[in-house]
Amino acid sequence: MPSLLHTLFHFLVALAVLVTIHELGHYWVARWMGVKVIRFSLGLGRPVWRYQKHTEATEFTLSILPLGGYVKMVDEREGEVAAKDLPYAFNRQPLPRRVAIVAAGPLFNFILAILLYWAVFMLGETGLKPLLGNPAPATLAAQAGFATGDEILSVAGTATPTWELVLTTLLEQAVDHETMAVEVKKTNGHRQVLTLNIPDDVASNPEKLHAQLGFKPYEPEFPARIGTLEPHGAAEKAGLQVGDLLLSVDDIPIRHWQQWVAFIRSHPGETLDVVLEHANGVRSRLELTPLAVQTPEGQNIGRIGAAVAVPDDLQNSLQVEYRLAPGAALIAATRKTFDYSALTVKMVGRMVTGRAAVENLSGPISIAQYAGQSARLGYIQFLKFLAIVSISLGILNLLPIPVLDGGHLLFYAIEAVKGSPVSDQTQLWFQHIGMGLLLGLMSLALFLDIERLFS
Numbered sequence: 368m369p370s371l372l373h374t375l376f377h378f379l380v381a382l383a384v385l386v387t388i389h390e391l392g393h394y395w396v397a398r399w400m401g402v403k404v405i406r407f408s409l410g411l412g413r414p415v416w417r418y419q420k421h422t423e424a425t426e427f428t429l430s431i432l433p434l435g436g437y438v439k440m441v442d443e444r445e446g447e448v449a450a451k452d453l454p455y456a457f458n459r460q461p462l463p464r465r466v467a468i469v470a471a472g473p474l475f476n477f478i479l480a481i482l483l484y485w486a487v488f489m490l491g492e493t494g495l496k497p498l499l500g501n502p503a504p505a506t507l508a509a510q511a512g513f514a515t516g517d518e519i520l521s522v523a524g525t526a527t528p529t530w531e532l533v534l535t536t537l538l539e540q541a542v543d544h545e546t547m548a549v550e551v552k553k554t555n556g557h558r559q560v561l562t563l564n565i566p567d568d569v570a571s572n573p574e575k576l577h578a579q580l581g582f583k584p585y586e587p588e589f590p591a592r593i594g595t596l597e598p599h600g601a602a603e604k605a606g607l608q609v610g611d612l613l614l615s616v617d618d619i620p621i622r623h624w625q626q627w628v629a630f631i632r633s634h635p636g637e638t639l640d641v642v643l644e645h646a647n648g649v650r651s652r653l654e655l656t657p658l659a660v661q662t663p664e665g666q667n668i669g670r671i672g673a674a675v676a677v678p679d680d681l682q683n684s685l686q687v688e689y690r691l692a693p694g695a696a697l698i699a700a701t702r703k704t705f706d707y708s709a710l711t712v713k714m715v716g717r718m719v720t721g722r723a724a725v726e727n728l729s730g731p732i733s734i735a736q737y738a739g740q741s742a743r744l745g746y747i748q749f750l751k752f753l754a755i756v757s758i759s760l761g762i763l764n765l766l767p768i769p770v771l772d773g774g775h776l777l778f779y780a781i782e783a784v785k786g787s788p789v790s791d792q793t794q795l796w797f798q799h800i801g802m803g804l805l806l807g808l809m810s811l812a813l814f815l816d817i818e819r820l821f822s
Contacts, residue, residue, distance in 0.1 A: 377749065396468050403441040477761050532689075542717070547562070
């Protein structure tokens, strides 16, 4: 229950921030352009709280359904307008003003993403140094000539001081590039540029790319000592404790953690006889049955829900501090927002044309899970999560689907070409179609969420 409440709380915080910023874009630009705003609502449906300074001022409300919000402006298409308010009606504004008001919502989402990334880059974070472990045979990394101990310096010209930056840059660049230049520093100190060849069917599927790439962090051999346990995991249920040193499994001596992991992965669903030494020096024996888990490639592996205790000195040697000065951070944040926006547009295009699987869609359940997971990892990860979702929200609203901002902008583009507005009847007809498309998209995303949840 605490975990569910934690996830729900951070999901609602994320929604409140993102929706408020989006609607503030519409509100501020509308006021700036001289349009009268009747109501600013955070949430949909029946208001549960409201504030209005005076009868002519904007009414601010919190509504019962937190999945959205809206700005209601004076508009003759939505009801009778008093004669004194006609000059301030949205529908009577020149085309450029209407375009600016509608486009302001998505634009504010992109500005928020830049500010969030700017804060992230200035505050900095501690990441894992991108030292490469031994690539498995036949993987893309092995074919390109990567070797154990290689330090990845840059991907397609973008500096990658941490593993997270390596993986996100690879994902962003793979959509556009069949070949990718990766600069590495070899164990002898020499620099070398290696070329990754990315098959088209792999580039647009993050899970496939991760599986076939063969990139994994370098793992020095260290004792098989339990550092953390997953709640209700197989290890915790069997009686393993944090600090336990694993000595043998099925009478096979365990020399290091990697050997232990390999054994567990190769024995899914089997009952194993484990000998261990507790932190107090007392030895004991217990039975452990790894949970059988299926990988994206369809392989069954064992999993117990335990992570290794990494010695402090070794952990420090594998970590790197990454932060930028304010000016450089702003440039990097703007570039990051642009790159992720372009990636999102390309992925949407690939899904529409059938070149990328619709399984890449995320619905409210997945987004809630990501919100909770990122918050558990710290405020830096939560800020990055907010930036990514803000970009996605901006792109979604710019799609040329009636009822979305992009649909309205499409009507305005037609109006600019033909010299007169699209008729109300035509707009209404297309809005019904747009609503059907949007509901279908939301239903598909929710179905995929539920499928992931139960799988």
